[in-house]
Amino acid sequence: MAHPESDQTPAHWRRRTEAALRDAGLRCTFPRHAILDWIAAAAAPFTAEQVVAALETQHGTSSRATIYRLLDWLQAAGWLTRLYSDGTQHTYARFWPGHHHIAVCLRCGSATIMSECHIEEGIRPALAALDFELQGHVLELYGVCGNCRTHSN
Amino acid sequence: MAHPESDQTPAHWRRRTEAALRDAGLRCTFPRHAILDWIAAAAAPFTAEQVVAALETQHGTSSRATIYRLLDWLQAAGWLTRLYSDGTQHTYARFWPGHHHIAVCLRCGSATIMSECHIEEGIRPALAALDFELQGHVLELYGVCGNCRTHSN
DNA sequence: TGATTGATTGATACTAAATCTCAATACTTT
DNA sequence: AAAGTATTGAGATTTAGTATCAATCAATCA
Numbered sequence: 205m206a207h208p209e210s211d212q213t214p215a216h217w218r219r220r221t222e223a224a225l226r227d228a229g230l231r232c233t234f235p236r237h238a239i240l241d242w243i244a245a246a247a248a249p250f251t252a253e254q255v256v257a258a259l260e261t262q263h264g265t266s267s268r269a270t271i272y273r274l275l276d277w278l279q280a281a282g283w284l285t286r287l288y289s290d291g292t293q294h295t296y297a298r299f300w301p302g303h304h305h306i307a308v309c310l311r312c313g314s315a316t317i318m319s320e321c322h323i324e325e326g327i328r329p330a331l332a333a334l335d336f337e338l339q340g341h342v343l344e345l346y347g348v349c350g351n352c353r354t355h356s357n
Numbered sequence: 358m359a360h361p362e363s364d365q366t367p368a369h370w371r372r373r374t375e376a377a378l379r380d381a382g383l384r385c386t387f388p389r390h391a392i393l394d395w396i397a398a399a400a401a402p403f404t405a406e407q408v409v410a411a412l413e414t415q416h417g418t419s420s421r422a423t424i425y426r427l428l429d430w431l432q433a434a435g436w437l438t439r440l441y442s443d444g445t446q447h448t449y450a451r452f453w454p455g456h457h458h459i460a461v462c463l464r465c466g467s468a469t470i471m472s473e474c475h476i477e478e479g480i481r482p483a484l485a486a487l488d489f490e491l492q493g494h495v496l497e498l499y500g501v502c503g504n505c506r507t508h509s510n
Numbered sequence: 511t512g513a514t515t516g517a518t519t520g521a522t523a524c525t526a527a528a529t530c531t532c533a534a535t536a537c538t539t540t
Numbered sequence: 541a542a543a544g545t546a547t548t549g550a551g552a553t554t555t556a557g558t559a560t561c562a563a564t565c566a567a568t569c570a
Contacts, residue, residue, distance in 0.1 A: 286443065288441040288495040288497075290439065292445075292447075294445075307484070307487060307489050309489075310492065316487065316489075327498070331460070331498070334460060334469065334502065334503060335502075335503030335506065336460050336462075336469075336498070336500050336501070336502055336503060337500045337501045337506060338498055338499070338500040339463065339499050339500040339501070340498075340499040340500070341496070341497060341498045341499060342441040342495060342496070342497045343494070343495070343496050343497075344441075344494060344495045344496075345480070345484070345489070345491055345493075345494045346491070346492050346493040346494060346495075347489050347490045347491040347492040347493070348489070348490045348492070349487065349488075349489055349490075350487060350488030350489060353488065353490060
């Protein structure tokens with residue numbers, strides 16, 4: 205497994221995304237540092253406008269355009285995932301490349317891998333009963349991760 | 358079961374939503390008829406702006422405000438569901454009140470119920486392995502329903 | 511070190527989705 | 541027919557997200 209669960213801390217995500225930027229030939233500029241810092245410190249899933257409000261208005265460290273650009277890149281590279289949302293704005297959570305099913309911790313904002321095979325097993329009989337030809341799916345689970353339950357509250 | 362699968366045709370959805378409007382004390386006006394007709398005839402999940410383009414621009418039957426109002430009401434009442442979407446616009450599919458897990462047919466646009474218990478069975482062991490406290494979830498399956506596979510193609 | 515080169519930034523303009531407003535209109539009831 | 545209420549819709553407004561492009565910055569090379 206490329207990313208063992210124990211490594212999936214915000215601090216590790218912060219280090220890995222900076223390395224990923226460099227590996228992609230992108231520069232680790234001050235505005236990008238500020239954005240990565242903010243995301244790594246986010247205590248829950250967040251919207252682009254929350255980042256804008258925190259960095260553009262309050263500190264003047266990163267402009268709206270820079271923030272949207274980096275969020276898009278991080279999502280395309282698999283370091284962020286867009287969550288289902290009832291509202292108008294996209295909601296993001298920290299993520300790790302290569303994962304597809306997620307359990308989003310509403311306390312620390314991390315999105316950790318779910319074992320895909322178990323889920324497919326559960327879905328298969330229901331699909332068969334419907335004679336439904338599956339072409340794609342979205343599964344998102346929300347709650348509190350084991351780490352948060354252990355270390356706080 | 359309140360809505361057996363065999364009843365979940367677009368035509369039945371059309372009749373039931375009109376009845377639901379009346380039951381709620383709302384009037385079945387000409388603009389609302391046109392909107393319900395369009396949704397019942399929709400061949401796939403759709404956006405609010407698609408309805409606007411079809412009814413406002415082409416025929417002048419319903420204004421943007423009326424369309425958004427009815428879509429909101431239908432969703433709140435359980436007759437539409439918003440789908441996960443990568444894009445900016447909300448995407449809707451016909452739905453039936455009281456259901457939570459959906460299999461969306463990309464050909465006829467219907468969203469039919471999935472057996473909840475089977476899915477939960479599949480998820481539970483994976484959650485236990487993560488020590489994850491589940492508070493909510495989104496599951497959406499996309500494909501082609503048995504009815505569409507039988508009758509067309 | 512200083513110049514060069516190309517990536518990056520950010521102020522601003524723009525587009526598009528969705529909401530809000532309120533006078534005009536259309537039902538419904540009496 | 542009149543009164544009262546729900547509904548409509550044109551247009552203004554808000555907001556998210558995108559596009560532009562001159563100015564700036566960072567990395568490399570001489």
